[in-house]
Amino acid sequence: MGASAKWERGSVVQDWGLAVVVAVIQLVGSSGANSHQTGVRSLDAFAYLLLVAGPVALGFRRVLPEPVLAVALIAAITYVLRDYGYGPIFLSLVIAFLSAAVTGSRWRTYPVVAIGYLTMVWPLPALLGRDTGAWQVFGLLAWMGVLVAIAEGVRQRRAVVLARTQRAEAAQRDEQAQQARAASEERLAIARELHDVLAHSLSLINVQSSVALELFDRKPQQAAAALATIKTTSKEALTEVHTLLHAIRSGTTVVPEYPEHSGVAEDSSPPPPPPRPAPRAPAPTLEDLDALLERTRATGLDVDTKIIGTPKKLPSVIDVAAARIVQESLTNVVRHAPGATALITLRYTPESVDITVDNTRPTGTVVRSGIGGNGIIGMRERAHALGGALTAGPRPSGGFRVAARLPARSASSATQAAAGKEIGG
Structure with missing residues (x-):
């Protein structure tokens, strides 16, 4: 507000300063x-009033451009028709016209030029018996054409500047929207990664703690084994969380600092590259399926695997997604189907890898935590993001099934292969 008010006060001072200068020129020059x-x-009091009317009106040219133009036009026409002669009185009219023409409507401002020519140059002065020379008829007509051209040029320039400003603002809004979308996607990715890291471990801890409480008095050795599993699982989960948080902080808050004076020229060598984010623990993959199942089997869940086809190296993003789907599916079995058995089936084809996780009916008591999870939603989003599909639901024979199909190649690899076929064809 302070800067805007200061700018407005400066504009008012400029307008009234211009009005004073124009008034002095018109009074002295017209005399x-x-x-x-x-x-x-000869000039009389009324003539001097007309000479001052236009400049006084110019003090309001920013707020009332068209009324100021009308006042300046009437003052000039009256001055000429009362036979005070020609003179600098047209200066206020020219300034008022340019001020109104570059900001107002062409239909209301440009006709003023024609009205002024007809009433002050030709033919009205000739009809009133005033001497009108050729230089006035044609010379002033040419100058009026130049005046209109100047007004139109200023209008076009302002339109170009306005269009550039609007494009710059639109580009800035688009950039801000893209940054907001990127931040939202990053938050979603972080949330999904935290869920993948914690859900499996916390589910195992929950199950093992229930087992330890139930067997603490009757079977202390099994309770101790469950507590040992809780200790190992919680330690691994804490390590994974600390590594993930360290990577997030290092990747978003580290800003390189360069010394201002190093004793050499500023451009003698390029600045050092910014530090990379801290390394993270490797994400689980299908190649580590046995290691992935160790903690799950430690809870007492009987898990079998079945592989159909020839296993092959998958793109890392697809391999990690497949392992996460297996991990989350087993987490759901541990959480919601105690006493059940699970079967993991991996089917490799040239175009896809199919993942099926089946579990039987639960034989133990299901503990209701009252907290709903987003595991299936997260798995489905992960599969869809890679161009795959995932379904989950009860089996007709009892139990539950999670079935996912992921492409064997990433989208970029598939595009490159298709392009290669087209070129080769």
């Missing part, structure tokens, strides 16, 4: 012009 013209009426 001299009137004294050197023959057959004209």
Whole structure:
């Protein structure tokens, strides 16, 4: 607000300063012009009033451009028709016209030029018996054309500047929207990664703690084994969380600092590259399936695997997604189907890898935590993001099934292969 008010005060001072300068020019110049013209009426009080009217109106040219133009036009026409002669009185009219024409409507401002020519140059002065020379008829017509051209040029320039400003603002809004979308996607990725890291471990801890409480008095050795599993699982989960948080902080808050004075020229060598984010623990993959199942089997869940086809190296993003789907599916079995058995089936084809996780009916008591999870939603989003599909639901024979199909190649690899076929064809 302070800067805006200061700018407005500066504009008012400029307008009234211009009005004073124009008033001095018109009064002094018109007095001299009137004294050197023959057959004209001498200046009187009314003439001086007309000479001052236009400049005074210019003080309001920013807020009332078209009314100011009308006042300046009437003052000039009256001055000429009362036979005070020609002179600098047209200066306020020219300034008022340019001020109104570059910001107002062409239909209301441009006709003023024609009205001024017809009433002050030709033919109205000739009809009133005033001497009108050829230089006035044609010379002033040319100058009026130049005046219109100047106004139109200023209008076009302002339109170009306005269009550039609007494009720059639109580009800035688009950039901000893209940054917001990127931040939202990053938050979603972080949330999904935290869920993948914690859900499996916390589910195992929950199950093992229930087992330890139930067997603490009757079978202390099994309870101790469950507590040992809790200790190992919680330690691994804490390590994974600390590694993930360290990577997030290092990747988003580290800003390189360079010394201002190093004793050499500033451009003698390029600045050092910014530090890379801290390394993270490797994400689980299908190649580590046995290691992935160790902690799950430690809970007492009987898990079998079945592989159909020839296992092959998958793109890392697809391999990690497949392992996460297996991990989350087993987490759901541990959490919601105690006492059940699970079967993991991996089917490799040239175009896809199919993952099926089946579990039987639960034989133990299901503990309701009252907290709903987003595991299936997260798995489905992960599969869809890679161009695959995932379904989950009860089996007709009892139990539950999670079935996912992921492409064997990433989208970029598939595009490159298709392009290679087209070129080769």
